[in-house]
Amino acid sequence: MSKSIFYHAGCSVCVAAEHDIINLIGSDNVEVVNLGEDRTRISEAEKAGVKSVPALVVPNGNTLHINFGASIKDVKE
Amino acid sequence: MSKSIFYHAGCSVCVAAEHDIINLIGSDNVEVVNLGEDRTRISEAEKAGVKSVPALVVPNGNTLHINFGASIKDVKE
DSSP, X not given: OOSEEEEEOSOHHHHHHHHHXXXXXXXXXXXXXXXXXXXXXXXXXXXXXXXXXXXXXXXXXXXXEEEEEEEHHHHHO | OOSEEEEEOSOHHHHHHHHHHHHHHOGGGEEEEETXXXXXXXXXXXXXXXXXXXXXXXXXXXXXXXXEEEEHHHHHO
């Protein structure tokens, strides 16, 4: 993959981090996924190593967990 | 400030995150500070809101705590 993927859950911590990430790397370089709205992608996020949101999965597959909004466990409930 | 500042403490979590951040935003756009080596800058990091390393302080002053290497308290000891 060439784009990063920013997973969030719509919380205020997530929204603030999303703005900062987009300012840093540009909206063209990141796909934003709201796991609260698009629950079908939760398993994809888990497979990518996302333990909490907000998180940025970078093109090499590494996951950067940013600040702390919610655990993936809480998002699933 | 126009550059971001990446604070770390030389731990393996920090080094991995540093590589990912530099790949994302470019080495020209980020100053890297090793608080383990440059202890005079710990207070600056604390004032910027850094609670743990690695952390990225972005140009608007927000702090993005990335993954978790060590708390600032531990770095100070």
